[in-house]
Amino acid sequence: xxxxxxxxxxxxxxxxxxxxxxPYVDAGDRVSSGDIVGLVEVMKNFFEVTSTVDGxxxxxxxxxxxxxxADQDIAILAS
Amino acid sequence: MSLSSTDINxxxxxxxxxxxxxxxxxYRVAGDRAVxxxxxxxxxxxxxxxxxxxxxDAIRTxxxxxxxxxxxxxxxxxVSYEPDDLQVDELIAFLSDVRRDLNLSSGxxxxxxxxxxxIAFDDTQTRKAVEQYVQRIRADAPNxxxxxxxxxxVAYNGLPDHEALFNSLLSTEHLNVFMGFFPGLPFLFxxxxxxxxxxxxxxxxxxxxxxxxxGLGGPCWSIYxxxxxxxxxxxxxxxxxYDLERRNAAFAASGLLMxxxxxxxxxxxxxxxxxxxxxxxxxxxxxxxxxxxxxxVQEHLDWAAELSDEADQLREARERAATTIPVP
Amino acid sequence: MAGEVAEFEIVEGGLQTTVQDYPGRRGMLAQGFFPAGPMDxxxxxxxxxxxxxxxxxAGLEVTLGNVALRIESPAAxxxxxxxxxxxxxxxxxxxxxxIWAEAGSELRIGIAPGPGFRIYVAISxxxxxxxxxxxRSTYTMGQLGGFExxxxxxxDRLPLGETPGGASDALRRLKASELPDYSRxxxxxxxxxxxxxxxxxxxxxxxxxxxxVWKVDPNSNRTGxxxxxxxxxxxxxxxxxxxxxxxxxxxxxxPVGAVNVNGDLPVILGPDGPTAGGFICAATVAHAAFxxxxxxxxxxxTVRLREITLEQARELDRVLRRRLxxxxxxxxx
Numbered sequence: 001x002x003x004x005x006x007x008x009x010x011x012x013x014x015x016x017x018x019x020x021x022x023p024y025v026d027a028g029d030r031v032s033s034g035d036i037v038g039l040v041e042v043m044k045n046f047f048e049v050t051s052t053v054d055g056x057x058x059x060x061x062x063x064x065x066x067x068x069x070a071d072q073d074i075a076i077l078a079s
Numbered sequence: 080m081s082l083s084s085t086d087i088n089x090x091x092x093x094x095x096x097x098x099x100x101x102x103x104x105x106y107r108v109a110g111d112r113a114v115x116x117x118x119x120x121x122x123x124x125x126x127x128x129x130x131x132x133x134x135x136d137a138i139r140t141x142x143x144x145x146x147x148x149x150x151x152x153x154x155x156x157x158v159s160y161e162p163d164d165l166q167v168d169e170l171i172a173f174l175s176d177v178r179r180d181l182n183l184s185s186g187x188x189x190x191x192x193x194x195x196x197x198i199a200f201d202d203t204q205t206r207k208a209v210e211q212y213v214q215r216i217r218a219d220a221p222n223x224x225x226x227x228x229x230x231x232x233v234a235y236n237g238l239p240d241h242e243a244l245f246n247s248l249l250s251t252e253h254l255n256v257f258m259g260f261f262p263g264l265p266f267l268f269x270x271x272x273x274x275x276x277x278x279x280x281x282x283x284x285x286x287x288x289x290x291x292x293x294g295l296g297g298p299c300w301s302i303y304x305x306x307x308x309x310x311x312x313x314x315x316x317x318x319x320x321y322d323l324e325r326r327n328a329a330f331a332a333s334g335l336l337m338x339x340x341x342x343x344x345x346x347x348x349x350x351x352x353x354x355x356x357x358x359x360x361x362x363x364x365x366x367x368x369x370x371x372x373x374x375x376v377q378e379h380l381d382w383a384a385e386l387s388d389e390a391d392q393l394r395e396a397r398e399r400a401a402t403t404i405p406v407p
Numbered sequence: 408m409a410g411e412v413a414e415f416e417i418v419e420g421g422l423q424t425t426v427q428d429y430p431g432r433r434g435m436l437a438q439g440f441f442p443a444g445p446m447d448x449x450x451x452x453x454x455x456x457x458x459x460x461x462x463x464x465a466g467l468e469v470t471l472g473n474v475a476l477r478i479e480s481p482a483a484x485x486x487x488x489x490x491x492x493x494x495x496x497x498x499x500x501x502x503x504x505x506i507w508a509e510a511g512s513e514l515r516i517g518i519a520p521g522p523g524f525r526i527y528v529a530i531s532x533x534x535x536x537x538x539x540x541x542x543r544s545t546y547t548m549g550q551l552g553g554f555e556x557x558x559x560x561x562x563d564r565l566p567l568g569e570t571p572g573g574a575s576d577a578l579r580r581l582k583a584s585e586l587p588d589y590s591r592x593x594x595x596x597x598x599x600x601x602x603x604x605x606x607x608x609x610x611x612x613x614x615x616x617x618x619x620v621w622k623v624d625p626n627s628n629r630t631g632x633x634x635x636x637x638x639x640x641x642x643x644x645x646x647x648x649x650x651x652x653x654x655x656x657x658x659x660x661x662p663v664g665a666v667n668v669n670g671d672l673p674v675i676l677g678p679d680g681p682t683a684g685g686f687i688c689a690a691t692v693a694h695a696a697f698x699x700x701x702x703x704x705x706x707x708x709t710v711r712l713r714e715i716t717l718e719q720a721r722e723l724d725r726v727l728r729r730r731l732x733x734x735x736x737x738x739x740x
Contacts, residue, residue: 009422010471010705011625011706041625042625089598090603108598108691109691111695115601115659115662123657147434151437151660153659154657157661162724259684260681261681277648284669297646297685299657335438407651407652
């Protein structure tokens with residue numbers, strides 16, 4: 001069974017806190033509920049996207065810099 | 080009303096030519112609830128600002144049903160109206176009458192306080208704003224080479240060094256012709272035309288500017304009241320000019336330090352001194368030096384006219400220097 | 408309720424939820440204050456109408472959704488604007504109609520999936536925050552007005568005004584024929600000017616401004632709707648005394664809703680935007696069309712600007728006013 005991490009925010013999705021930093025999370029990493037998995041930039045602000053579930057990231061569905069809409073799946077978790 | 084029907088188009092409702100000492104007027108569509116009236120041509124001439132201020136004052140005195148508010152510019156006034164109560168034609172007829180009836184011959188005085196404000200040039204905060212701009216917005220902006228905007232403004236005006244630029248700001252009073260952009264932000268123009276400098280604005284604009292930053296855009300100096308976006312070239316920083324919490328007596332009336340018509344005289348302090356002043360402002364220990372007074376318009380214009388030959392030569396030198404400098 | 412102030416509490420604040428009133432803060436433009444007020448003034452005013460409030464009553468502007476509030480005393484409420492899943496005590500709430508909320512009711516608004524981006528909530532009595540400069544609107548850039556000059560957060564408690572004679576329990580809705588059309592591809596009516604062709608832009612530039620399908624930038628907000636950079640050809644070679652770029656002019660005041668061209672980037676100035684500056688404004692959104700700016704979703708929505716005349720703008724005013732009238736409402740059976 002798989003779970004998805006959703007973004008509650010629409011905007012530009014980033015996987016890193018700054019352009020030259022390491023990604024928050026890579027495929028294969030374990031995440032717990034509350035962990036930051038990315039940032040969304042919208043309305044000149046940055047919002048943290050956190051996981052609401054525990055699991056291992058199977059893959060990301062959006063790339064760094066992609067436009068995402070609210071409620072969109074960001075990554076698939078293998079529970 | 081002597082409106083000419085030539086040069087009228089979808090954006091321009093009416094034009095009136097210059098006559099008997101009065102600058103021309105252009106009435107522009109600014110949506111369906113405002114008209115922008117411009118006086119004279121687009122040139123840097125404080126006489127146009129004084130004319131605008133006199134018109135603005137006359138509009139407030141005469142009043143007109145349906146006219147909501149006026150908001151000046153350097154040589155223009157944005158007049159907001161309620162179209163249920165006032166037709167645009169009636170508004171333009173009213174503005175035309177105000178212009179016609181204006182009598183500027185006798186010694187017009189405008190209320191004008193003199194504010195003495197400290198400035199620390201090339202300070203850490205404005206450098207930080209430039210650095211952030213280079214990193215996050217535009218790496219190859221010619222106005223941000225060297226991690227500051229000062230080098231660029233110096234070159235653009237053909238000045239020998241930083242000190243010459245700083246001196247141009249320190250050597251004359253600046254007149255706050257109007258306020259806008261953000262609350263309490265003054266649009267400052269040099270009274271002594273020999274100390275005019277100019278600079279293109281950022282392209283694209285900055286996303287962060289520290290509060291109190293002092294910048295130059297076109298021929299206009301300004302002070303940023305709050306942390307905000309911005310497009311002016313930054314040279315230094317002064318004390319707070321906006322505090323809605325009213326932590327200092329200077330903000331008691333409105334939270335804004337400045338009023339339209341005020342004059343500013345900058346004096347130089349070091350950055351550590353400035354930082355101390357910020358603390359003193361908020362602790363209500365610092366007393367802003369504000370001298371009540373008036374400005375005699377004709378006296379100013381006569382004085383500026385005497386300096387105009389010298390000012391023209393300096394302007395031509397600036398313009399020659401500018402042609403060799405890339406625009407952002 | 409004698410001696411007790413009616414209140415409601417923010418349980419979840421969402422992306423940006425602010426107190427606004429219409430028409431916002433007028434008369435302070437010359438000090439640098441844009442009016443603030445609801446971005447979608449149609450949905451906002453309709454919500455006030457449905458709960459029997461004065462047109463000047465303050466309500467909530469909710470950006471995107473994910474907001475919850477608990478209403479401590481009985482009240483009529485209405486949710487208008489972008490379609491979004493909403494519940495009152497777990498029961499589905501229909502938008503654009505009056506709902507009766509008993510004391511202690513919890514209103515939850517989920518994410519608006521689009522079209523539309525902002526949701527408006529009116530509560531009978533209106534939100535009774537202090538009036539500053541003639542308005543209760545929140546002006547976020549100046550940290551002024553509304554509730555502590557900021558967007559609302561979990562735990563904020565806001566006072567409600569009195570409803571003379573008690574809240575009306577008449578339940579009504581906006582007739583289906585009067586509902587606004589929401590889209591992902593918007594057409595927005597503008598008037599040309601103040602600075603357009605032939606003196607600043609060429610005819611071709613204005614043509615391009617009016618014919619291009621502009622994508623809304625994610626960094627659009629209440630200060631402005633950012634469009635996309637465009638290489639205008641310009642009717643002049645530079646900005647003259649105002650600066651090097653032909654978009655530069657000697658600084659002047661801007662009308663709200665102006666299509667401000669700064670450098671190569673057109674930005675439509677919003678209700679919290681800059682009141683003045685040194686860039687041309689090529690067109691200005693008609694007042695009756697301004698509400699559409701509040702519903703532009705900053706992820707993928709497009710905008711086309713359609714030029715109208717002053718006479719046509721007056722006609723749009725009349726149509727909008729007719730729709731914001733008691734006769735546009737019908738009783739719910």
